[in-house]
Amino acid sequence: MISAMASKTTWVAILSAALCAWVTGACATGAEGDDDDDGTGGGSSVPKSFLFRRAITIGETAPEGYSLSITIDHAQLVTDEKSAEDGADLRFFFGAGTEETEIDRVLDPASSWNSATTTVWFRTQVGVGPYYVYYGDSEAVGPPENGSLVFDFFDDFEDDIVDATWMVSEIGGATSGSVQEANGAIRLTGAAQDIGGTADNCVFLRRTMIGDFAVEAEIKDSGGSIGGPSKIGGLMVRETETAGSKNAMISIRNNPRARFTSWRTTDNGDTLDNEMPGAETFPQYVGMQRFGAIVSTLYSLDGAIWIQLGDQITLGTLAEAVQLGIPLANSSDGTGWVDTEWFRVRKLALPAPTVALGDEEEI
Numbered sequence: 001m002i003s004a005m006a007s008k009t010t011w012v013a014i015l016s017a018a019l020c021a022w023v024t025g026a027c028a029t030g031a032e033g034d035d036d037d038d039g040t041g042g043g044s045s046v047p048k049s050f051l052f053r054r055a056i057t058i059g060e061t062a063p064e065g066y067s068l069s070i071t072i073d074h075a076q077l078v079t080d081e082k083s084a085e086d087g088a089d090l091r092f093f094f095g096a097g098t099e100e101t102e103i104d105r106v107l108d109p110a111s112s113w114n115s116a117t118t119t120v121w122f123r124t125q126v127g128v129g130p131y132y133v134y135y136g137d138s139e140a141v142g143p144p145e146n147g148s149l150v151f152d153f154f155d156d157f158e159d160d161i162v163d164a165t166w167m168v169s170e171i172g173g174a175t176s177g178s179v180q181e182a183n184g185a186i187r188l189t190g191a192a193q194d195i196g197g198t199a200d201n202c203v204f205l206r207r208t209m210i211g212d213f214a215v216e217a218e219i220k221d222s223g224g225s226i227g228g229p230s231k232i233g234g235l236m237v238r239e240t241e242t243a244g245s246k247n248a249m250i251s252i253r254n255n256p257r258a259r260f261t262s263w264r265t266t267d268n269g270d271t272l273d274n275e276m277p278g279a280e281t282f283p284q285y286v287g288m289q290r291f292g293a294i295v296s297t298l299y300s301l302d303g304a305i306w307i308q309l310g311d312q313i314t315l316g317t318l319a320e321a322v323q324l325g326i327p328l329a330n331s332s333d334g335t336g337w338v339d340t341e342w343f344r345v346r347k348l349a350l351p352a353p354t355v356a357l358g359d360e361e362e363i
Ligand SMILES: [Ca+2]
Pocket: 157, 158, 159, 160, 161, 162, 163, 181
């Protein structure tokens, strides 16, 4: 670690003289790199002293405010001493010339810096671009990385305070519903029976969503009293908090653990399901997409490649505003719990817009 940092300082020292020739103000103040280091983001114009950049080309179908990710071999950049191990110098900019401003970027929670497949999210802005990812400034600190400016909603559950926009419902006679945030996760606790048939008995950590969306989350762990056919966390969209509300869900069904999708297409109607047998362990990555009244459920083995589980579900006519969140039915009179590591909601665009990285440019 120490030798890597020392060599990084060296390449910056060697090349900084060249940079001083044209980066206005950077050398006079000694303040190389991004000056928007308050972590709040929001796009400020900054003097840059990055040594490299790659253009980002985005397909025309991407709407404004759309969350996109790029995957980059950051480990190779670190090996080549072009970027810091912690990725603090990997920064995203939008706009041309004097209009160029820095935008927030967030490391995918299933990814890591200094990886061959480092995946970073950013969001499309108002206008046509261009977009660049810059790197190669060992003094760059405090990258803007506000997830709320990259996704429609993002919660990594890292500050031990439950965001006030989360609500807990005890549906169909479930009891002991509560929520707390600790150890980087949100814990939903309750004593509930099952999700299925013509009425559900579950606790539901929810928030109101309007319109179409894509949502992903990581189920971290579960414990307490977990009975036989439990549905352990995951993602659920339902029209109302009534026990017989139409809904769609992806969960982990207990004993044996299996990825599990279920849906009720009419209020108080029966529930159908689809499962993929397997002795599943945590963590589990789950996803869902809502397009009008059509819901798709997805899972991932690594948080990177997502696979649809079962067919698309059509929930009849679905209200524009729905309840989206994390279900738990622990099939027990005792209390059980499920922890969720992170939860994000982003705009849905179909087909998914393309994004591509151009070749590295030295600057
Ligand atoms: Ca929190």
